[in-house]
Amino acid sequence: MANSDSHSAPNPAPAEDLPQARTILIIGPDAERDNVYRHLLRAAAGDRILTERCDGPVVDLCHGQGVDGVILETHAPDRCGLELLERLRAQVDRPLPIIVIGDNDANLAKRALRAGATDYLVREQVTADTLAIALQTAMPLNQDCVGLRQQLQATEAALDDSRDELDRRSHIFDAVLSTITDFVYLFNREGRFVFVNQPLLDLWGLTLAEAVGKNFFDLNYPKALAAKHQREIEHVFVTGKTVKDESVYVSPKGVSGIYEYIFTPLLGADGAVTSVAGSTRDITHRKIAEAALRESEEKYRTLFASIDQGYFLVDVIFDENDQAVDIICLETNAAAIEIVGEDFTGRQLSQVSLTQGPRWYNIFGQVVRTGKGERLEEYVELNQKWYDFYLSKVGDADSRRVAVIFQNVTRRKRREANAAFLSDIAADFARLSAADEIMQTVGAKIGAYLNLSVCAFADIDAAGQTAVIDYAWHRPEAHNVVGVYPLSEFVTNEFLRAARSQETIVVGNTQTDPRTVAEQYAALNIHAFVSVPFYKDGEWKFLLNIYDSYPRHWHSDEIRLVQELSNQIFPRLERVRVEAALQESEERFRLSTYAVDGMVYDWNLQTGEVYRSEGLYRLINLHPEDVPSNSDWWATRIHPDDLTDVDAKIASILDGSGDRYEFEYRLRHANGQWLNVWDRGYLIHNQQGKVVRVVGSTTDITSRKQAEQEREQLLARERTAREQAEAANRIKDEFLAVVSHELRSPLNPILGWSKLLRSRQLDEQKQAYALEVIERNAQIQAQLINDLLDVSRILRGKLSLNKTVVDLGLTIQAALETVQLAVEAKSIQICTEIDPAFRLVSGDADRLQQVVWNLLSNAVKFTPEGGRIEVQLAYLDPYAQITVTDTGRGIDPGFLPHVFDRFRQEDATTTRQFGGLGLGLALVRYLVELHGGQVQAASLGEGQGATFTVKLPLLPVQQATQQSPQPAKPPTDLNGTRILVVDDDSTTREFIAFFLELQGAEVVTAASAGEAIAVLTRFRPDVMLSDIGMPERDGYMLMRQVRSLSLEQGGQVPAIALTAYAGEIDYQQALAAGFQKHITKPVEPDQLTEAIATLIKTNS
Template identity: 30%
Template structure:
């Protein structure tokens, strides 16, 4: 009762001053969340000014930090305030991150918040008391500890339990305090309700004895519900009095406030319990009366014992961790990511580091607090991006990379620590530059080894490709002569059957053979043996027998070269085998051709000299001028026969040339083989009769039609009959037969002459080939007849063959041609040249630069009764033509000053000679030559020597035409 009386007589405290002096940050909100009042502690904690925030909405004054990727402060505060409006009950929020504006930026803050409804007498909510305790430092310690030791699970649970006890304690009301102050409630309910709602322990003491007149629920809970109202401080807290009474007395005496942060106080938590030391944060503020004198003291007390104990434990753990990190070889550091205006990682700041950090990076200790780009402006972007991803996603990463700006390689494990909003990343790493250099050197060594191996493999592949592609047979042996490698050409040369035996056989076995001169080779003379003895490039041409069935004899050129090791010793051999069989045979054939060519040239010279001898003698005889007409005629006949013989030789040569070059054009028509034989017999009859041969001809009764050129086929049969007549001794027998055999017409010429050896038969149809010649050359000929026969027959799609049983047994030549149906009549025979008949004498101009040829031709034309003019120059011939106005011009082509083609064109252009018959007289007689003379304007083409009978007939017809 004494205490109640003292309370009633005590002066009423100034609640406005009390509200302003409360050390806990307090804010009063209207139901629309407009700020109605704040105390000094709130202004200080929120970094604001009272005049700038009163009357404004709380979310306008305190927006979320736009730089926080996941802000939750305003949303959680709004939800709590709305619960208070809805339930009219206090709402305690969990520790919440809510950054505050600091100038143009924001500072990270964490708050422990209680929102308490303030009701009037009718129970209407008039205001909300918002109490916010700044626990940022404590939270940071917790966050740091969480990252260092699995988020400090145990400490988190203890803090959560403490918060739970705090919420329970705050919810207990001291009924006695409420009863004692009921009579004053209406006057002081506003500030008293605020005071009572503050979760910070607050008490009010009056008088010099410091008697308690008021305490809030938080204070009652802290003092374990001691009965202290009306009691002086010494009696209420005897354990703490020795320490704190001097402080209270000084404040009461001086009127100056006092704050004891982390004050050590002995305090019995339970009445009658044992006093223990505790750590408290105590704020004392004097209460002044109306007279300005100190009347009492307001006390705000926060029990920090558990917090300090937790901090001490954290400091101990931090020290242990720092000792651990200082002792490990790996570098350890903590960085803070920095972002640009677009929210992308732009740099990072070094916050902490162990000693190994500076060893591995080479950085000085002064880098702490600086950014990476401050130290290394050229730092690669990937470092910032990688750490930024870790800070943003929380996903740790392990990687190796090069920091070229630092000249080092690092193996890094990066992981986010603490609150994600702090964007701190821990780095555990080591310098692996030496390892990378070793790896690079190893890779380079491996690369060089691989390159060498690949080069060697490529070289082996190239060598093997060259070996297999080589046309010559190649084998590689070891030092003992065993074959280690061979190519396809070797197997083709020796036969596939040998291939399976090679590996077990020595290289000498295939080198066995005889030298080209026929003597066998001794083993020591084998090329392989010679190479293995050290000879550099031995070679041998041998004749071998292959493994084929049946075996084949081949001529092989074998060469070899030694394979030497690094010391120069012979370690093997490379032996090549070139099959030169075809080359040797070709060389032999060329030698045979050269021999036949030489024989042919000798024959040709002989055959040309034979007719030239009587021609020369006849010319000398005529020059004597003593011959009568009969002798002149006889001499002329000799010359004519010999010229005809020479013409035949030249014609044969030209025919062979034209056939071999494909210049023969066949005038194909349906022909009866019986008629071809008859014409050939007619042409050769004089020779047959002269040699007194018996000729028998067998032909079928029905026509034997073939498609061919009559002139050329007659030439073929004539040649065969000529050979039979020449190479059959006098009084011999010749049989000509025409046979029909299905679709084939067979013409056969058989004689009982000298016959042929097998060697002669094998080359009977080769050019320049003849049987053995006698010195008297009695049969004559150039050895080109049968070659011409074969070519002409093949042009007709036929075949020709020769047969002879033996020397002296005669020969048979068989000609086979395709038979055609008898649907068209055989081409009628043409008559020979008509005998000359008298007619008008023609004016003939002869032009040839060969004076003898021109004079002889002029004499012959004059003998035919024509008027002849001779000129040896083309230019003078043009002038002569204008005066003579010739009917016929006989022109040589190879003229010196103007060729015969141009002369003909000019004669055609001159009116004096435009109508003359132009006749080309030339040594060029091929088809293209005839085409060219026609194009130049010539009417006829004669080949030298001129066929005089044909020329006489041409002039006779021209004379008759002129006479009409």
């Protein structure tokens, strides 16, 4: 049901001064948008507002409520609005002004105007002013045309009554139209004036008699404008649709202006257009006012566009209780859009990300009611940013508009929060004295403050290669990263270079940053981190790491905060560690002689004496009392290669300012073996700062060093394996590219010559050549597929041999015949030398012919025109040796070891001269080895030709009998054979049927499994041929259904699977489903007829 309301002015004017009240129908998507348009129309006093939905009884409402104008909001791609437009134009008995409001979409606007819209406004740009102008423009002009149309139709209807009545009405009509300041006129079917009112005649300076019967060309309108008007009049007559536009016109008196006009069809009793009525209005002043308004607005926008702060102007909507319930944004500047990240012009502020909900409505309402400005700082949870807002009322006391200037103050707020956080951490340092307590307390606070997954404190070894994490705070769902980490396994040299340059490393995504090893961090669920190296005396000592489990953009203030924390935490940690070490040094020394798995020593530099604990025996199997108590004896047991480094380190330790040391070297055991030992200790200074004692321990780390070496070896093996895998992948990718090229290349001549043949423009010689090219390229493609299938069978160990006694001489001869055309095309000379005495081997004749053919094809491919190929069959006890030698391009020595590898080609680039998949020679090697033979390749290099040698075991002498020539197979006769062909591909189905009918067979075809079952009810075939890959039910399903039938229903009909599925598994599946034979496409006709005849014979 439509809703209605009205607006009334508080001080009504006299009735004669009031504009006629309008009834406006709003068709919006929901009540919220209805309220927006009510608000925008509030300035039009006395208007009656109705609302309805697009799918409601809109046409009935227009008839029953006397609607004067419609505001229709539509959205692409929803067609409801456009369909309603067409329905209104067709079913409402008067032209109805319809303002369509939609997206900023030119196509949608064109479609709306074609469907009958009076005007089109972009939703985001609609204001109270633009909507009021659109209604004022559309409705009066339309009302004039409505009145004109009604009066003209009434006038025409009166013609049937009497001529006198017509004259009387005409005089009344002329008098009425002459009082209208707009121009009103009427055209006949020829596009000529039959009526013009006086204002237009005055503009032209003509009388009615001078104007009637003329068109725009006759009235000396500019040719382009006259042609445009005449086309528009004809368009109204042809389509019956109203035309509306604007034009600039200069009258014969020199009066110029901008005019808005409308041409409306007048219909006769039969519904046909009998004439066209026109109305024109001078809109020059309105256009000038609009231009002035645009110029003023442009200056205003330029001012706010130039400031850095965000600016927007809103209109506050109040309910009947004078409470702010919504806010509509009227304007924004570019800075506001950039700060917020979206353009919210023309939208309700509740839909904008920085809006803070109903509380904001109250604040904006207060500013409107009091007129006092308001400043506030707000934190927006959605984008986690702080904003500073200043709200100020705009306009007079009745205005409900508020201007807002705002800016992003997140950085300042963060700086303030960071300063407070650092102050809190400093208080922790003052009360905590243990390193563990400091790391636990500070780590937890950093993690919570920065919303981290992990906060880790790492010590860096002296070489700067290993990070040792003794403590790391982490959330319950995150990994505990405590441990020892070789940096090279997690980061690249670029990371290490930056760290050694004392730079902070910021990583937003470990999976894409080139400085990180992605899989290592993925295993720890670390996807972003900041690492701050800490240096002391030029040495990299510590690393503060903060981690996040998700990719993250680290803010600059967060990075600065972590840097400052590093500068405060690590000096404090080092200081408390030293203090703890000094307190425990005596106790540790007392216990060390018992606890250390090695030797503890105390070297008195003033006396030169060295005390060594009993751990010396555990270390090198010597008791302390059995060796000299000085440092010189110890030096004699250090590995000669390490002695210089050890002396240098000791000298550096004694001369330096540090109080700790550690290093490794090799030491000789009493049994003569060398141990890896780790020496570490402390320096004790006197009051003058001079080193007087060195206290430390020596530990056997041989096992650890061996483990490290094994780990390095394991890593090296892993790197090698990875490189090999990458190489294999690269070869595979290159092979797939070649497969694509080689499978597609034959299609070009096949498709090209096929189209030329279909054109029937080739002579007989060219037709024969075209067929030969098509056949040759189809065979090339079939051979490529067969090679791929053979390799697949080889890889799965499924390639088997059909062994018989094979005459290699006949095999070579057959292979030579296969390549004869290619040899003749390149004028290659072939020389053969075949030993007649040793030619018989045990093997698969077809596979051996494939071996020889591959070698010959290779030789022909790489031998230039006019070259020479030699083929030799010789005896080399106990082998028959086949040698193929060519004078071609030869083989690079570096590629020679890989010549028989799968998927390998000497030139795999896109500019290569020779095609192929790189499978032929791999098949040769496998087939030869499957026959118990050997194959070798030799070449002196590029341009020197190549020689391929195949050795095959000869049959024993007692079996070496000459093969008797087998009689030629009689031609297969299919006369009278009843055959059912099932294939969803019409081309294949028709070809097979045509060929079999040529052989005398009676053929019935079916395009699907369902058709085949239906055929079997009326046709009893001797053989059924079926494709496998068919829609709905495939060939396997069809065969299982056929085999379920009774004998009388054809359930035992012999069947052959005829399919492009050529794998071993496909063959097995076909037999399991009930087929007796499996033939792969493309099928040779002779092979097919022979298979059919054999199957019939077997089953008879």
